[in-house]
Amino acid sequence: MKAILIDDNEKLYIGKTDKPIFKENELLVKVKATALNRADLLQKRGLYPPPEGASTILGLEMSGVVEEVGENVEGWNKGDRVCALLPGGGYAEYVSIPAEMAIPIPDGLSFEEAAAIPEVFLTAYLNMFWLGKLEKDETVLIHAGASGVGTAAIQLARVVGAKIIVTAGTEEKRELCLSLGADVAIDYKDGPFAPKVKETTHGKGVNLILDFIGASYWEQNISSLATYGKLILIGTMGGSNVENVNLGKILFKKLQVIGTALRSQPIEKKIALTKDFRDFALSKFENSEVKPVIDSVWDWKDADEAHAHMEQNKNAGKIVLRVNEVD
The missing domain is CATH 3.90.180.10 (Medium-chain alcohol dehydrogenases, catalytic domain)
Known part of the structure; x- marks a missing residue:
């Protein structure tokens, strides 16, 4: 063949x-x-x-x-x-x-x-529902919202009635995310995303994060999570080594950090x-x-x-x- x-x-x-x-x-x-x-x-x-x-x-x-x-x-x-x-x-x-x-x-x-x-929808389904346990009225932050997995995750989260925040680097990609059901689309090139997540959630933070970036987003991700929140690490496009990790934040907020690969x-x-x-x-x-x-x-x-x-x-x-x- x-x-x-x-x-x-x-x-x-x-x-x-x-x-x-x-x-x-x-x-x-x-x-x-x-x-x-x-x-x-x-x-x-x-x-x-x-x-x-x-x-x-x-x-x-x-x-x-x-x-x-x-x-x-x-x-x-x-x-x-x-x-x-x-x-x-x-x-x-x-x-x-x-x-x-x-x-x-x-x-x-x-x-x-x-x-x-298959790949993107099964990845999104595994991470949001099997691992992330996302439910109606909870809030999910999806990085790389216009990626294949991102566009699948937005739609699946919308179906179950979750609130959806995404990050994306161009206006065209953010508009696509909003058209698929995202509630808020943040330009990650326009400064840190964590303050915008805090503002959007009225200080509560998000219940779940799907992250493809890794090290460069670590601090902002931990800051953006609500108490009992879950960080699902899908990729390390922004590096895999994090220095000076403050484990106290994870303990204080009772967070879960989950690594995954389909x-x-x-x-x-x-x-x-x-x-x-x-x-x-x-x-x-x-x-x-x-x-x-x-x-x-x-x-x-x-x-x-x-x-x-x-x-x-x-x-x-x-x-x-x-x-x-x-x-």
Whole structure:
């Protein structure tokens, strides 16, 4: 089969590799589209190796058509449209997935839209509801609000009736966040965000923070949390080392700091998460209450340019690769 591979100069190209072998409890899927994640940028540079046993090909999600059904699989048929979270392998013509990880693509959604769902919505769902326990009328602060995970988190928080504050660096991105349901959008380039969070919450602080930035936001995050608040650390784009941490603030406010990563979760947990999310959200995609937010769609032969687009932080929403036939 054809797949996007990495040359010695860390450039992407379409080459030949082995077609995946699917097991009796799996589906073989012909990929129609995949989507970019920052993990792809790191893996390309050798900084984020895939989990043991996973494909070394880039790509943490895909949408496509079921090509073959394992002999022990029930409920799926050849020709079904599915999308799924992957530990790797999405930048390819075919993937094999555990049948229990498959999500049916709602009618009315294209393959490109469906490819933009699994990674970001499952990440947002895991962190806000499984770990963060977000409830109606609580307040969540979502950093990088216009990112793929950010746009998913805004919509899921809105559905449960939470109050939503986001940070984003351009007016266009802040307007997007507000259009998706955010109540307040803060320009993080216009000075510290913590005083604005305090003002917005009338001094109470937020119940939950989803943070992709890490060290450079540590002090402001701790300051922005309400008593019993939770900080969910999803990434460290702003560094991973924090100096002179005052643990007293964490004790005094009875805070929780939770580190998380979806890719390295055991398959059993990913299956449970997928099923829970599917029950919660599938009908909401069908009635357009929730939707994937797409920044741009690229032919997979232009994957390097798509990566550059993400590296320059130009995207608002998901960057999708369309997997076209290649001679």
